[in-house]
Amino acid sequence: MLHRLLRRLGWSVVTLLGTAFLTFMLLNAVPGDVARVIAGAKASPEVIKEIHAKYHLDDPLWQRFFLYLNQLAHGDLGHSYVTDQSVAEALITRLPTTAALSALAVVMWIALAVPLGALTARFRDSWFDRSTLVVATLTLSLPAFWLARMLQYWLGYQWGWFPIGFFRSLGDLLLPAAALAILFVGYYARLIHTNMVDVLESPYIQAARAKGLSETRILFKHALRNAMIPVITILGMDVAGLLGGVLFIENVFALPGIGTLAVQSVFNLDPPVIMGTVLFSATMVVGANWLVDLLYGLIDPRIKSAV
Amino acid sequence: MKALPLLRTLVFPGAILGLWLLLLMIGQAATAPGPAASSTAQPKRGGTLRLALPADVSSLDPARGFDTISFQFLLLLYQGLVEYGDGTELVPALATDWHLSPDRRTYTFHLRPGARFSNGRAVVAADFVYSLERTLDPKIAAPTESYFEEIAGAPEFRAGKSPHVRGLRAPAAETLEIELAAPDPTFLFILTLPGALVVPPEAVAQFGANFTAHPVGSGPYMLTEWQRGTVMRFARNPLSPQTNRQYLDAIEVRVGGDRTLHLMMFERGELDIAEVDDFPGIPIPDFLRIEQNPRWHPLIERIPTGSANYLSMNTEMPPFDNLKVRQAVNYAINKEKLIRLLHGMAATAAGILPVTMPGFNTNLQSYPYDPAKARQLLAEAGYAGGLTVELWCEVDPSPIPASLQYDLKQVGINAQLNPVTFPTLLHSQEQRKTAQCCTSAWSQDYPDPGDFLDVMFNGNRITESGCQNTSFYNNPRVNELLAAAATCPEPAQRLHLYQQAEQIIVTDAPCVPLYQPYSYALHQPWVHGVTLHPVVYFRFERMWLDR
Numbered sequence: 001m002l003h004r005l006l007r008r009l010g011w012s013v014v015t016l017l018g019t020a021f022l023t024f025m026l027l028n029a030v031p032g033d034v035a036r037v038i039a040g041a042k043a044s045p046e047v048i049k050e051i052h053a054k055y056h057l058d059d060p061l062w063q064r065f066f067l068y069l070n071q072l073a074h075g076d077l078g079h080s081y082v083t084d085q086s087v088a089e090a091l092i093t094r095l096p097t098t099a100a101l102s103a104l105a106v107v108m109w110i111a112l113a114v115p116l117g118a119l120t121a122r123f124r125d126s127w128f129d130r131s132t133l134v135v136a137t138l139t140l141s142l143p144a145f146w147l148a149r150m151l152q153y154w155l156g157y158q159w160g161w162f163p164i165g166f167f168r169s170l171g172d173l174l175l176p177a178a179a180l181a182i183l184f185v186g187y188y189a190r191l192i193h194t195n196m197v198d199v200l201e202s203p204y205i206q207a208a209r210a211k212g213l214s215e216t217r218i219l220f221k222h223a224l225r226n227a228m229i230p231v232i233t234i235l236g237m238d239v240a241g242l243l244g245g246v247l248f249i250e251n252v253f254a255l256p257g258i259g260t261l262a263v264q265s266v267f268n269l270d271p272p273v274i275m276g277t278v279l280f281s282a283t284m285v286v287g288a289n290w291l292v293d294l295l296y297g298l299i300d301p302r303i304k305s306a307v
Numbered sequence: 308m309k310a311l312p313l314l315r316t317l318v319f320p321g322a323i324l325g326l327w328l329l330l331l332m333i334g335q336a337a338t339a340p341g342p343a344a345s346s347t348a349q350p351k352r353g354g355t356l357r358l359a360l361p362a363d364v365s366s367l368d369p370a371r372g373f374d375t376i377s378f379q380f381l382l383l384l385y386q387g388l389v390e391y392g393d394g395t396e397l398v399p400a401l402a403t404d405w406h407l408s409p410d411r412r413t414y415t416f417h418l419r420p421g422a423r424f425s426n427g428r429a430v431v432a433a434d435f436v437y438s439l440e441r442t443l444d445p446k447i448a449a450p451t452e453s454y455f456e457e458i459a460g461a462p463e464f465r466a467g468k469s470p471h472v473r474g475l476r477a478p479a480a481e482t483l484e485i486e487l488a489a490p491d492p493t494f495l496f497i498l499t500l501p502g503a504l505v506v507p508p509e510a511v512a513q514f515g516a517n518f519t520a521h522p523v524g525s526g527p528y529m530l531t532e533w534q535r536g537t538v539m540r541f542a543r544n545p546l547s548p549q550t551n552r553q554y555l556d557a558i559e560v561r562v563g564g565d566r567t568l569h570l571m572m573f574e575r576g577e578l579d580i581a582e583v584d585d586f587p588g589i590p591i592p593d594f595l596r597i598e599q600n601p602r603w604h605p606l607i608e609r610i611p612t613g614s615a616n617y618l619s620m621n622t623e624m625p626p627f628d629n630l631k632v633r634q635a636v637n638y639a640i641n642k643e644k645l646i647r648l649l650h651g652m653a654a655t656a657a658g659i660l661p662v663t664m665p666g667f668n669t670n671l672q673s674y675p676y677d678p679a680k681a682r683q684l685l686a687e688a689g690y691a692g693g694l695t696v697e698l699w700c701e702v703d704p705s706p707i708p709a710s711l712q713y714d715l716k717q718v719g720i721n722a723q724l725n726p727v728t729f730p731t732l733l734h735s736q737e738q739r740k741t742a743q744c745c746t747s748a749w750s751q752d753y754p755d756p757g758d759f760l761d762v763m764f765n766g767n768r769i770t771e772s773g774c775q776n777t778s779f780y781n782n783p784r785v786n787e788l789l790a791a792a793a794t795c796p797e798p799a800q801r802l803h804l805y806q807q808a809e810q811i812i813v814t815d816a817p818c819v820p821l822y823q824p825y826s827y828a829l830h831q832p833w834v835h836g837v838t839l840h841p842v843v844y845f846r847f848e849r850m851w852l853d854r
Contacts, residue, residue, distance in 0.1 A: 032731035036773065040365075040373045044453030045773035051448045082365050084519060085535050094536065149567075157571040164575070165568045166359075166561050167537070254359075254564030256537040264362050264536075269730035 012286045019282040020072070023275055024065050032269045038081045055081070068275070077279075078272035080265075087276035090261055098257035101173050101180065101249065102242050106235075108181035109188055116185070117192025117227075118219050121200060129193075136186030144245050148179040148252040165254040176253040180245050184238065191234065195227035202226075232295050240288030243281045350836065354852035355557040357579045359569045363536055363562050368519040369504035370442050373450035375750065378501060379845050383541055383558070385504035385524035388416050388435070388483070389495055391842055395663075395754040397495050401430060401505065401525065402483075411490035411796060412459075418481040423546040424507045425529045432477035434505050439485075440464065440472050441511070442502035451502030454752070457494070459486040490794055492801065496753030499842075527553045527848040536562055554836070554851035566590040570597075573829065579852070580837065580845075581829035589827050594650045597829060608828040610839040613663045614750030615656055615759075618698075618711060618819040619736060619777040624743050626694055633816035635684035636744075637674035639718040640711060640819050648706040649822065656820035659759055659809050663841050666756045666802035666809075673813055673820075681718040693719035699735055699745035702726035707821070708746060736777045739769075747777050747818070754842060756805035761789045764812050778817030785811050 035051035036043070052058050056067065071078060077087035120129040155175060156164030162175040199205060200223055208218050243259060250259035258277060265273035366372035369381050382390075388402040402416040422430040442449045443461050455461060460473025474486035487494060497503065510523035522530050527547045532540040539560040543553045564572075566582055570593055573581040581589055589597055589607075597603050620627035620636060627633055642655040657673035660666065685691065696715075700708035708724050715722045722744075727735065736745045752758050761768075766781025767790075768774070785808050792804035813820075826844055830837045833854040840846055 030731065031735055032728065033734040033737075033772070034730075036733050036737070037730045039448060040450040043373075043448075043450040043773075045770040047448050047450060047452050048773040050445050054446075054448060083363055083535065084366065084371070084516060090535060093534070152568070153571070157575065160575070164571055165564050166572075251563075251565070252568070254561070254568055256534070256563055260563055261536060267728060268362075269728060 008290070012290075015286055016279065016282055017069075020069070020275065020279060021065065023278045024068065024271075025061070027271050027274060028061055028064075030269070034081055034269060034271060037269050072279075077276045080270050080273050082268045082270045082273075087272050090273065091258060091276055091280055094256055094258045094261050097167055097173075097255050098243075098246055098250070098259060100170065101177055101255060101257060102239065102246060104170075104173050104177035105180035105184070105242075106239055108177055109185040110235075112181070112185045113188035113192055114224070114228075116189035118196055118224055120189065120193045121196030121227075122215070122219060124197060132189060132193075136190050139182050139186035142183065144179070144183055144248040145252060147182060148176065148249050151175055151179050152252060167255050172253075173255070176249045176255060179252075180242075180249050183245055188231065188235075191231055192224075192227055195230060196223055199223045199227045229296070233292050236288045236292035236295065237285070240285040241281075243277075243284070350554050350851040351853060352554050352851070353556055354854055355559050356555050356834070356847060356850060356852065357559050357561070357577070358847075359561045359564060359572065359578055359582075361563065361565055361569075364539070366519045367522045367530060367533075369438075369501040369506060369524075370447050370449040370451075371519060373501055375844070379843065379847070380539070380541075380560075381501050381504060382526065382843060383528040383847060384522045384526040384530060385501075385506065386422075386526050387503045387505065388418075388498050390499060391840060393838075393840075395665075395841055397499070405495075412488075413484060413486045414494070416483040416485070418483065419548060420481060422525055422548050424510070424523050424525050425544045425546055426507060426510060426523050427546065428507060428509075429480075430505060430507075430525055431480040432483035433480075434507060435483050435503075436472075436475045436477050437508045438505045439475055439503060441506070443472060449502050451500045454497045454500055455502060457487050457489065457491055459488045461488075490796065492794075492796060492798070493753065493755045493757060496755055499753060528558065531557075538562060552848045554849075555847065558847055567593075573831070576831065579831050579834045589829050591650060591652065594652060594827075598650075603829060606830050606832060608830070608837050608839050609825050610841060610844075611654065611661065611663050612750065612824050612826045612844075613661050613754060613841055614748060615659070615661050615823045616653075616707075616746065616748045616821045617659075618744060618821055619742075619747040620744045620817060620819075621740070621742060621777075621779055622781075622817050623779045624740055626688070626690065626696065627744060629688050630815065631684045631688035632690065632694075634674065635681040635688070635718065636715065636720070637816050637819050638677045638681035638684065639720070640714050640821065641676045642821060643676070644714075645707060645710055645822050648710055649824075652827070653822040653824040656823050658813055658820055659763070659818075660756055660805075661751070661759075661823045663754065664751065664756055664759065665754060666805045668806045668809060671806075671810060671813060674816070678714075678718050685719055690719065693721060695721040695723065697725050697743045698722040699725045699727060699732055699742045701729050701732050701746065711746075711821075737772060737774045739771050739774065739779060742777075745777065746821075751842065756802065756809070757789070757793055760805055760808055760812065761793060764808075764817065765789050780812070780815065780817035782811060782815060785815075 033048065034055070035048045035057060038051050039047050056064055079086055080090065116132055120132045123129055152164050152175065156162045163172045166172065205218060205223055208222055243262070246257060247259035247262055250257040251263050258280060261273060262277040265277060360376065364372065364377045364380050365374055366377055367380060367384060369385050372378065372381055386400045388400060389397045390400040392398040401419050401422050403419050405414055405416045407414055418430065418432060424430060439455060439458070441447055443452055443455055443464055445465050458472055458474040460469060463469040464472045476484040478484060505525065507523055510521070511518050514521040520533055525547060527544055528541040529544045530539065531542045532538065539562065541558040543556060547553065567590055569578060569582050570590055572578045598607065618636070618640065620633050622628055622633070646653055646655055654662065658668060658671040660668070698708065698712065708726070712722045712724055732745065735742045736747060749759060749763060762775050764776060764780050764785060766776070766783070766786050768776050769779055769781060788804050788808040792801050792808065795801040795804060826839055828837050828839055828845065833852050834850055835853065836850040
């Protein structure tokens with residue numbers, strides 16, 4: 001057990017180091033002078049030289065990478081070259097918005113996907129199942145930025161039902177979270193549907209029916225629990241990788257989260273912030289892997305005993 | 308089959324949730340503000356001006372912020388010796404008066420008595436010495452540093468050979484002397500730049516690198532809150548001497564979103580000005596709708612900007628090392644079409660200087676749109692069969708690069724677009740022998756032709772990297788004219804020298820002057836005093852509300 005944990009920890013560190021290395025190298029392969037970003041479009045060549053010296057921009061790449069790693073080892077993610085703000089502070093101040101948006105979206109999509117998946121499995125091939133399939137396919141095909149803009153335009157701007165931008169209270173997250181949830185709900189409904197169909201044909205479900213248990217009890221107590229095991233794995237990874245969708249949603253709705261930070265850092269060519277957001281995202285994915293393993297054990301004791 | 312109980316189990320909570328959402332939506336709709344127009348003639352105090360920016364300002368430290376957006380907010384917080392009046396004329400700010408020595412090298416300023424920083428301390432001449440030395444300090448790497456290098460002793464100070472700048476002196480608390488190494492007719496304009504705004508040394512020492520988040524100045528407003536990437540709030544500075552220009556109680560700047568969102572919020576009455584972050588100020592796709600709407604049309608302010616957009620050609624790289632090719636490109640571009648694509652939000656450009664610039668030459672000999680002439684010149688240059696070039700441009704939805712590509716294609720030039728981010732574009736075009744041709748732009752730092760011609764076309768300024776002469780154009784005659792104009796004390800003669808230089812540059816065709824954008828401000832009917840300034844653009848401290 002301890003050996004397995006240590007091995008996983010080792011691989012996690014390797015994954016994060018690899019991510020840091022790749023991102024660092026890619027950033028340096030992008031044509032563009034960071035010094036110009038810092039000093040602005042009109043700074044003289046002398047100022048540009050001074051900034052090169054200040055941030056060691058002319059040092060060999062490997063030397064700069066190890067300097068960065070050393071900084072990381074001391075818990076310092078650096079400072080934004082554009083705003084001079086600490087990257088760690090920027091991530092911490094923006095994390096609650098992203099976390100709240102993600103959590104609300106996950107609650108929304110699970111709250112919709114679970115009953116939809118279960119019911120479409122129960123009433124397979126009915127009009128309800130088929131129409132859900134069509135809607136699910138549609139939502140799967142929607143680009144995040146388009147859906148977000150359409151919801152914002154129609155439900156917010158045209159009809160005035162929701163605030164259309166900026167974050168003042170949790171209520172402002174409803175529409176963005178709904179936009180994010182819609183992107184996932186169809187996929188999860190179909191996933192649960194497929195698993196439920198398999199489970200509902202299992203002998204133990206037949207046995208439960210033979211015992212006279214209610215359909216609600218069979219569906220939600222006995223069948224759903226087993227059908228959810230593979231879903232948990234995918235959910236864990238999706239939540240960790242949610243930054244991809246959050247990125248668009250936050251930008252469209254002007255939410256001060258990590259997604260907007262990531263986009264701004266790319267447009268500003270701000271390496272410390274780009275590195276910070278990428279490493280944050282990678283850490284989330286690695287952490288989610290661990291969490292999924294843990295949840296697996298809780299849901300299915302056989303897996304727990306295997307671990 | 309027990310479908311009904313099952314459905315009831317799911318549908319009932321769903322209905323409750325739906326009802327709750329519906330009530331929430333109705334509540335939101337009921338509270339959504341809508342515009343209401345009213346008008347009073349006299350400025351009045353009070354209210355909060357609500358603005359939005361797509362991204363945070365880079366810095367509120369005058370030694371570090373030098374972009375157009377930072378500048379507008381720096382002017383809320385800080386003051387310099389002089390400032391712009393209603394036009395491009397200079398008026399006293401913290402200096403009450405000044406005089407120039409007979410050798411035109413030394414300025415003596417008398418400071419306004421009673422001027423105070425927002426921390427309560429009186430502003431003294433030594434604060435200006437400190438602030439200018441801070442701007443010149445290599446450790447700060449201030450973007451405006453090079454503008455102040457002409458102060459006597461600045462190079463020695465920057466080289467670490469002297470602890471202070473010899474040409475900066477404070478003989479009395481309210482007297483400041485600035486000695487230049489050589490006469491410069493534009494130096495008073497340079498004193499309007501952020502690097503010359505005064506800061507108190509004790510506040511800088513207290514906050515260090517974080518001074519940007521705790522700014523202390525003598526400007527009309529103070530920063531009361533800055534949640535990075537979220538919101539900035541400013542409140543009236545009770546100690547500012549500009550009591551006649553502090554109508555607003557507060558200014559709230561929301562950070563985030565794009566122009567489309569900001570315009571939607573503006574139309575819902577949630578913002579007081581549609582867009583303050585960039586030219587042209589109204590999203591281009593929405594411009595026609597807004598301009599033709601009788602509700603908004605009277606609320607649009609327009610001003611020609613002191614900026615211009617170009618197609619730069621690298622004169623050190625083939626085929627643009629050939630004059631005929633460069634002239635052919637000038638004949639090939641349909642500038643009227645560009646203006647149509649921009650919905651008339653810009654004026655066509657014949658020369659280098661914007662129309663707002665002193666010395667703007669209405670008789671400049673330029674290039675009309677003439678594709679046949681372009682093809683003829685290309686044939687004479689040995690490119691009758693056509694040629695391929697790489698055109699660097701910014702990755703944004705602008706229709707301009709595609710239009711340039713089309714026009715060039717019509718005369719036999721296959722321009723392959725290379726869209727890159729703005730920092731990459733800047734870096735590449737400033738790097739020697741890197742970008743064959745690229746879209747470029749320049750906006751004035753101060754209203755003087757030298758700020759365009761000397762910066763962008765002086766061959767003596769060419770460097771290997773970070774070069775703002777993006778055409779790498781070098782004509783000794785032009786260099787001579789620019790040098791003569793830079794120190795010429797006679798204004799009319801000076802402008803004439805610049806006009807001569809501009810005509811030679813246009814004839815040599817290192818770039819195609821494409822267009823000169825207008826800047827727009829779309830404001831709510833309850834916002835008054837929104838007069839765009841040709842250099843500073845928005846002057847929030849002069850606005851007032853009758854909401």
